Amino acid sequence: MQGWQQCFKKILAVMVAGLMLGVFTSTSASADDDNLQKIKDQGVLRVALSPDYPPFEFQVNHGQGEEDVGLDIDIIKKIAKDLGVKLEIENMSFSSVLVAVETGKADIAIGGINPTPERKQSVDFSNIYYNGGQAFLVTKAKYKQLKSAKQLNGHTIGTQTGTLQYNLAKQRYTKSKLVGMDKGSDLVLALKTNKIEAMGVEKPVAEAYVQNDPDLVMFQSDYDLSSDETGTAIAAPKGSTSLIAAMNQSIDQIKKEHLISKYMKDAAKDMKTNTVDTSMLHYWNYFFKGFQYTLLISILAVMGGVILGVVLALMKMSHFKILSWPAISYIEIVRGTPMMVQVLLVYFGLGVVVNLPALTAGIIAVTLNSAAYISEIIRGGILSVDKGQREASQSLGLNHKDAMRFVILPQAFKNIWPALGNEFIAIIKESSIVSIIGVTDLVYELNVVRADTYRGVAPIIVVMVVYFLMTFALTRGLNYLERKMKYE
Known part of the structure; x- marks a missing residue:
């Protein structure tokens, strides 16, 4: 029995050492500022995102198949075009997109990501490309009781796990019960079935749900935040100075040409396309x-x-x-x-x-x-x-x-x-x-x-x-x- 225990400890030690070596290798690789050149040499920009966050990124059904669309999709298409490379989208859970960047599964990550201090310890961020603010969703029935963010303390609030909204609600509403879920669609279902009383989300997302669901009402948050904390940016591996600079050039051009409003209008059209026929068939x-x-x-x-x-x-x-x-x-x-x-x-x-x-x-x-x-x-x-x-x-x-x-x-x-x-x-x-x-x-x-x-x-x-x-x-x-x- 003692020999088995010693063997088991050795195996665990080897596994831990292997994982540490992998992390060290990944960290060392990301420290070299050659990510932009690698992307150009490969001719492909790999982007990690979660296509369930309208109007930032979602999929539209054209009958023959699905297509990734939204504000963020248009932005990364612009960046890929400016870099002279093809775009390759890696769809996954939102909780995995930053990990994909850290481990080299993707070159960048996008998806309404707020560049919080905690996230900056693991990845680097581009300049803010959009700032829509924070809001809450409630049902029309609940709106009779909850008409503003000031009344939320003591009520059940739902947010997406690992997001800025989760941390903000935890700090601001200390008397409330906080429920975290991975998917925004799960939160909306929980909201409509009275599992939660309010849903904390970015304002553009709240507006998208209100426009397409007559049972929901939105009101502004009362968070006192700077634009850097609430804005959205693109994540890249640590030390990617040249890649960040290249993306910032594209973002500056997008802002200069006022393309954000155009991208949002296109996203709104695509959302309406999806809601023309919502039958499961x-x-x-x-x-x-x-x-x-x-x-x-x-x-x-x-x-x-x-x-x-x-x-x-x-x-x-x-x-x-x-x-x-x-x-x-x-x-x-x-x-x-x-x-x-x-x-x-x-x-x-x-x-x-x-x-x-x-x-x-x-x-x-x-x-x-x-x-x-x-x-x-x-x-x-x-x-x-x-x-x-x-x-x-x-x-x-x-x-x-x-x-x-x-x-x-x-x-x-x-x-x-x-x-x-x-x-x-x-x-x-x-x-x-x-x-x-x-x-x-x-x-x-x-x-x-x-x-x-x-x-x-x-x-x-x-x-x-x-x-x-x-x-x-x-x-x-x-x-x-x-x-x-x-x-x-």
Whole structure:
């Protein structure tokens, strides 16, 4: 037992050292002021953003497919054009956009980002390109009681997690209950279902919701802030002096030519386009695309999980500690940490060494997670096979490898089929966590549709039905195979 503990500590030490080395490598790379030249050499400007924040960035449905539009999209198109490079948009959760810049997954990040002192410790910022102010949203029913920001203290306030609005509300309304959520669409749904009483948000976003949702009312905040604190800017890696200077030139030109007002008018037109037809049938291609990605991730994760699970199970059962200890350590670490953390580690952590696409990173993370659980299921199945089967195999002259391949494992899989089926179903549902890094699965498309249509419940119901049909069909198929195996 003591030897196992020492081994486990060594493994953890190696992991921590590896992560520290990756962070150091990332930090050292970002300290060199060659980011602008790298972008020009590659001919591509990679931008991280979360397309669920109208009018800054959102997606418009043209019937044939979605397109990223909004104030921020027009600004980065202008910057890319001025730099003479192509634009590549990396869609992901808002909580991940700054991490993407820090780890080199993106060159810059945009998305109504306020350059707070805390954020400036991790990334550098361009000049302020827009300042719309702060506001609150309430329902028309609640507006009878809450008509100004001065009355909010003591009421439940919702804001997006990790934003300036969250910190401001925490400091200003000390008697209020503060609720943080990752998505603005989730906050609006919470507002309309009375889970929160007011929603703190930037004024342009509040205006967009009020214009497209007759049940909502907006009023100004009472925060006493400077323009630098409430304005929005573009984030870049630390030390990117030349890149920041180039972006500032484009921003100065945008201001000089008064393009912001034009961009906002274009965003307003696109928002109206989305609200002409908000039926879920109009967005069928969104859900179908999400279904395809969810199915692809699940199938590949199951296949990879079974193969790796068999290897881990055999390693753990080995009498050689050099094989059993790594397997035990891997299984315990994976089962002892949330899948969300594992997805972020694979995408951003490994991204320091290898620039993995979001889909590839998502498949790898789900596969590695599933393998740990499947390995224990397989190990239990192997142990459930009667010892007499092993003895019979030996009497027939089969070596250990052939006995395991032709006798033990086939019987083990027959015994564990129900448990294995449950794991397959769990993978389909749990794979939704990959949406946090921008994989366009069902949950990702759900949030996009909710942001575009300003409808909170209908998209959720559609996705629930799709998930149910997927798992129901799989359950029926697994039950059929289980009955068939009983007769063989």
